[in-house]
Amino acid sequence: MAPLSNLRQGKSSVISKIGDDISGAQRRRLLDLGIYPGATITHCFNSATGEPKAFEVLGSVIALRKEQTDFIFTLED
Amino acid sequence: MPSEHGLLSQTFRIHQLQKLGVNLDKWDYVVALAGNPNTGKSTVFNSLTGLRQHTGNWPGKTVNRAEGAFSYKDNRYKIVDLPGTYSLLSTSEDEEIARNFILFGQPDVTLIVADATRLERNLNLTLQILEITPNAVLCLNLMDEAKRKGIKINEKALQQRLGIPVITTTARYGDGMEALLYAIEQVATDAWPTQQRFKITVPEKLEESIHALESDLKELYPDLPNTRWIALRLLEGDERVVDALKNDEFSGLMNSFQQPPLDLNAELDVLNTNEASS
Structure with missing residues (x-):
């Protein structure tokens, strides 16, 4: 397992786990956006400052910050 | 070139459908329009009411919701366009407006408009709505795009699993709207068999x-x-x-949500009277 923050631009992987550090409303929000174990996620591009980063999941592009991507884990490819 | 509105009225004429615009004097049933952002909710709303999005104010909160009306066969329907959301469970204001209306406004039918090209994403909200009410219709919109992308949907299987009518549409061309109206009527008048409705089982x-x-x-x-x-x-x-x-x-x-919508003309009269007397 590797944190989503390590996924290189242009690469895809499958989400394996959302860490316990993300809980409550924040966890709910991620699940509603399509961040859940089994979903395929692609690192599309970075913003000018490198943060946040854009990811495509379930057909939509969403922005995630490092505080989140450090605790979302994907399968190693 | 005809305006968008003109095009819609031309291509979309259904026997027994009367678009009533903002004519909201009385109604038999209330339809709530819910769905993810950018699924064509407002296109569905406009083509049923003949409007080009009307916003109104409601007592209690200073938020704009769109409301319109139409009649189909013997019944008049009020249709409320709710904010587009991915969920009803997170804590944004939009989601709270949508969920409060579905929970407490108790619409007779909740029409869920989903993007057929992003079905998985859209089914999250669909299930959350079915958790609140089984009186729903799922409208799989943007079918033209789905076809172009080679996406095939087994709507009969989906209907069976969800227990609600599932109708495929391309609202911008009026495709499938007659079937959609029929489904809304079925659920509103309780003609849709309830025993098939969706139930989430828990431990x-x-x-x-x-x-x-x-x-x-x-x-x-x-x-x-x-x-x-x-x-x-x-x-x-x-x-x-x-x-x-x-x-x-x-x-x-x-x-x-039990009160009738604000009568803006009456409000205006009061305002004018006050001004005249001061």
């Missing part, structure tokens, strides 16, 4: 806790709809719902 222990909380809630608020849903959120520790209970907001919410 027995959780079920016991839900029951205990539900009976407490019913004692506090005998008229409260959807106590099961509220009990589930309380068990989940949903802060917004816990606060609503603590601050006794449920009665206010129930009442705010």
